[in-house]
Amino acid sequence: MTLATDTAAPPQASEAPSPGAIVFRNVRKAFQSRGGAESEVLSNLNLAIAEGEFFCLVGPSGCGKTTALGMVAGFETTSGGTLSIFGAPAAGPGPDRGVVFQGDDSLFTWLTAQQNVEFGLRMQGMPAEARRQRARAMLALVGLAGQEDKFPAELSGGMKQRVQIARVFVTKPRILLMDEPFGALDAQNRLLLQESLRDIWRRTKTTALFITHDVEEAIMLGTRVGVMRAGPRSNLKAIVEIDLPEVRERTSPAFTEYYRQLHGLLRDEIHAPAPAGAS
């Protein structure tokens, strides 16, 4: 069980660029209020996510998890430091990064599940038969075999979220960004989707950054779990490496021990006093 508190220390000038799929170096993010005052949400954020990792991020509400993910997605710019994606400075959104949000309602209502999943492949110019087969296989992987011809209005919330995941994975993005994708689901659907996601990730080893409020979910899915400090000026407090078998058992002693450790780190942040000078 590895607990790292000093994550990705700033490089020296002579140091070669770090390898890694997603690398934050001293990243700062501030927002300007309408009155002109600045609030610094993230400060000195250092994190290197390796290619093929499934990195989960947990932290107190409002600490800046979505902001960090939004910068990787290209929806937000940094206010300082550097953020690189596969060695290049992060720029705007691109097809190399697939994004799934909580209660994502962006399916095309006039297309079937199959057509929704095929859409990105069609945009890539894939021939009809190849994309039909790829989309069907992906829908089967998320447990939707036999539901291909249903429209979003005919699907439950959990089924729609499965289509979202299939739609993102099918185009094989290099990076998968998920912001509480199962947050709006009931407990049973949540467990089933965690299993599907873990299964797909084991097959594809897509680099993933996954935000959750659920420590158990983070241990179930992650190769490492990062715990963020309470904001403002948040950054990473600790990273816990999850050294569990590929098939994870929630009731195993090792799982329970990770839960206790992570829950403790998180609880301390939730009850931590605000830093001096916090606005």
Ligand SMILES: Nc1ncnc2c1ncn2[C@@H]1O[C@H](COP(=O)(O)OP(=O)(O)OP(=O)(O)O)[C@@H](O)[C@H]1O
């Ligand atoms: N566009 C924006 N303009 C101004 N402030 C913003 C903007 N986006 C986010 N913030 C502020 O940044 C802080 C961090 O927000 P963010 O959504 O990243 O937190 P979070 O950790 O994802 O929260 P939660 O767990 O509740 O979803 C909050 O105080 C939020 O109000």
